[in-house]
Amino acid sequence: MNPSDVTGRAAKFRLGVFLLGLFTALLALAMPAYAKEILRLPYAIDIGTFDPDNGFEVDGVSAINNVYEGLVEYAPGSTQIVGLLAKRWAISNDGLSYTFDLEDGVKFHDGAPLTAQAVVGSLKRRRDGGLALSYMLGNVADISAPDDDTVVIRLKQPQPSFLDALASAWGPKVISPLALSEHDKSDKATNWLGEHAAGTGPFKLAEIKRGEGYVLERNADYWGKRPYFDEINIPVVPDIGQQILKLKAGELDVVPTNFPFAQLSHLPAGLEVTAAPSMTQYALFVKPGSPLDNPEIRRAVLTAINPSLWVKDVFGPYAELSKSAYQNLMLDPADPIEYPGDIEAARAAIAKLGEVNLSIGLHSTKAAYARISDRLIIQLALIGVKTTAHVLPPGAAFALKGDPSAPDALLTISSPDAAHPENQARAFFTKDAPLNFYGRSLPEADAIVDVAGTKTDVAERNALYEKAGRLYLDAGHVIPLVDVKDVVVHAKGLTDLGLRPAFPPGNIDFATIRWTR
Known part of the structure; x- marks a missing residue:
């Protein structure tokens, strides 16, 4: 074979390989590679355990x-x-x-x-x-x-x-x-x-x-x-x-939770809000023996802290007044809470009783707690009640029972582990409820909860739960304030x-x- 033929064939082969590689490279540029779709969102705290039976994770x-x-x-x-x-x-x-x-x-x-x-x-x-x-x-x-x-x-x-x-x-x-x-x-x-x-x-x-x-x-x-x-x-x-x-x-x-409500009305152009119904209810749980055990003081305080006076300032359009001791989505009461409205009467009642001081413990450092407590302090000052608020140390809200130095009221989120009224009552109100923060007892209300928990007819059961809830409210165990929506800010x-x-x-x-x- 002529050496020049061999050389020519080798050159043609190399040219073919080059052209094939060039064509492949151009094809790769013309056809974008598959990219993973990845969602990126933060958790504020670490997951304690991934065991689905052995941890009460919240973020996770x-x-x-x-x-x-x-x-x-x-x-x-x-x-x-x-x-x-x-x-x-x-x-x-x-x-x-x-x-x-x-x-x-x-x-x-x-x-x-x-x-x-x-x-x-x-x-x-x-x-x-x-x-x-x-x-x-x-x-x-x-x-x-x-x-x-x-x-x-x-x-x-x-x-x-x-x-x-x-x-x-x-x-x-x-x-x-x-x-x-x-x-x-x-x-x-x-x-x-x-x-x-x-x-x-x-x-x-x-x-x-x-x-x-x-x-x-x-x-x-x-x-x-x-x-x-x-x-x-x-x-x-x-x-x-x-x-x-x-x-x-x-x-x-995504920022899934705790985005400051004050910033939601002026988000950057590339961000938006998804707001959804929620069972997040902010409430005050009241210490036995506090000034709020006095019905006159409690009525005056309820007049001053009426959530309708401040809910829009704190949460904008993302909250509504609580109607009962249960979340509004859980139970629509026949007889919703009505806060007293006569500020002058409240001021006169406090003046007659003398100096009244209240302390509020905040369950969390989250901004909503501070905004609510600030408004409560301002509102109470209008009727002559001197109020202080402080954030409790982590876990302290679960150790308030029998503590003489505990705050007069605990501001916390009252949310059950499921959507049935039984879960709310048994979590927060009955004598042995794990989140009955001050260990208060009202046997007549607990007895009604016992009966309500056996009912399958929704209207019948809800009437009983509402009746028990009203008793807890009237006894001054809890003061429901507002139900807040689930607010997520995202791209x-x-x-x-x-x-x-x-x-x-x-x-x-x-x-x-x-x-x-």
Whole structure:
């Protein structure tokens, strides 16, 4: 063969390779590479544990609820209970047995199939494990699986609020039986589940860095509707000011909660507000033996602190007056609260009684607490009541019972763990309620709550709960103030945030949120 032919062929080959590479490069430039859709939002505090049975997370419940799923849930924007892992259910005539039919084709993140036996194992872990949230299944007598697709829960006594307990933000979730068995080190796998996860949800826990943040990635094998976002990036940013700066700089897409209400009316052009119904109720809980035990002083104080005088100044259009001891979304009372309106009579009553001093403890350093207390102090000064307010140390609000140095009233958020009035009454008002901050007791009201908790007729039950609530109010145990909306500030174009009224504010549903751009 002529050497020149060989050389020519080699040159042509190299030219062909070059042209092919050039064509590939040009094609790559003409066709943009696939980019992940990533949602970036901060949590103000670290997640204590990712174990869905063993921690009362508030900020972090959105992440947990997108990794794990329960039998039922609240529909977004509603207190309506709909199926999740259960496609249907039936309740026995005696109100004791709940039968759930499971969805088909569901798998855990580790590949294990969802079976009725897996649900039974998870629910028994929640009920029997002595865990932080075991109380939610305290009325459950038996949990069984008659077949692979059916779960039967038998109660000790009728509990009309039971489905609400299951739908709660902190309701029982279903954990992979494989993970529970492999990682049980005589601790019911609590240590492993604190920083790992194996649920059925639309997202998997991909990364957890204490004090820094979390990453969730979309579950490619999810049994339900495919989420819009491939990844949820959740840095821990404790300072709200830093969160806002990062949002304005485009480093975050959302500030889910605690955005100052005073700034909402003049957001930058690229930001917008999503406001949704909420069960966030600000209220004053009153210490026994305080000046507010005197009916004359209490009436004068109620006149001065009437929320209609200050709610718009503090919250703008994002709050409404509380109508009862229950959130407005939970119960629409037949006889709403009416604050006295005669300021001159209130001033005369205080003048007659002599010097009246009140102290208010604030449950949190969040801006809304300070804005409310500032207005209360100003309003009370108008009738001659000298009032001071101070932020309580972390956890101190839960140690006020029997403390002689405790403030005369505690300003806090009164929000239940589910949307049924039973959950509100049993959390805050009855004698042994865990959030009966001052340990006050009103047996006649508690007896009415006992009866109300057995009623399935909504109108009948609500009338009883309202009657009990009125007794707690008239006895001066609690002073409801305002119900505040769930307010999320985010980049324009984000929609379908999936906020649920009975959940803590700002708990976005990562399975529904999407860009409209």
